[in-house]
Amino acid sequence: MKTFAVSVVTPDGPVYDETGAEMVSAKATSGELGILPGHVPLVAPLTINAIRIKKENNTQILAVSGGFIEVRPEKVTILAQAAELANDINVDRAQAAKERAEQRLQKSKQEGVDFARAELALNRAVNRINIAGK
Numbered sequence: 001m002k003t004f005a006v007s008v009v010t011p012d013g014p015v016y017d018e019t020g021a022e023m024v025s026a027k028a029t030s031g032e033l034g035i036l037p038g039h040v041p042l043v044a045p046l047t048i049n050a051i052r053i054k055k056e057n058n059t060q061i062l063a064v065s066g067g068f069i070e071v072r073p074e075k076v077t078i079l080a081q082a083a084e085l086a087n088d089i090n091v092d093r094a095q096a097a098k099e100r101a102e103q104r105l106q107k108s109k110q111e112g113v114d115f116a117r118a119e120l121a122l123n124r125a126v127n128r129i130n131i132a133g134k
């Protein structure tokens, strides 16, 4: 079967870097992307969501906090500010981040609270909680 390489890279370094992928699914801002070998080249912005990488009958799931996906003939690269393998997610930390963000959103009508920023933090935390342990 034809396969391709996949890298997930953050400012802290690579989170995933392997060959032999059979499929990658990701959620772009324009909708769900299913990448199979031979997919047309593209660059697309991602939502805060899951990335699924299928390789040898096993699917690895990562939480990705936005960023971009670049599809080239032999390689898929995901560049994101933050990304974690499901097993590396600290659920307690994500739960604490979720509660902090919810409190900020409750106070959002008061001055000085950045609603959009709190909403993004909430989305990151909920995404991590959903993906942890998958």
Ligand code: ATP
Pocket (backbone or CB within 6 Å): 012, 065, 081, 082, 083, 084, 088, 089, 090, 091, 093, 094, 097, 121, 124, 125, 128
């Ligand atoms: P927090 O408020 O807990 O820092 P955050 O959403 O603001 O959450 P980010 O700025 O997205 O955190 O990420 C900062 C770094 O911490 C990144 O390297 C990210 O992978 C890592 N990280 C954040 N939350 C978790 C988590 N729950 N489990 C594991 N790693 C995490």
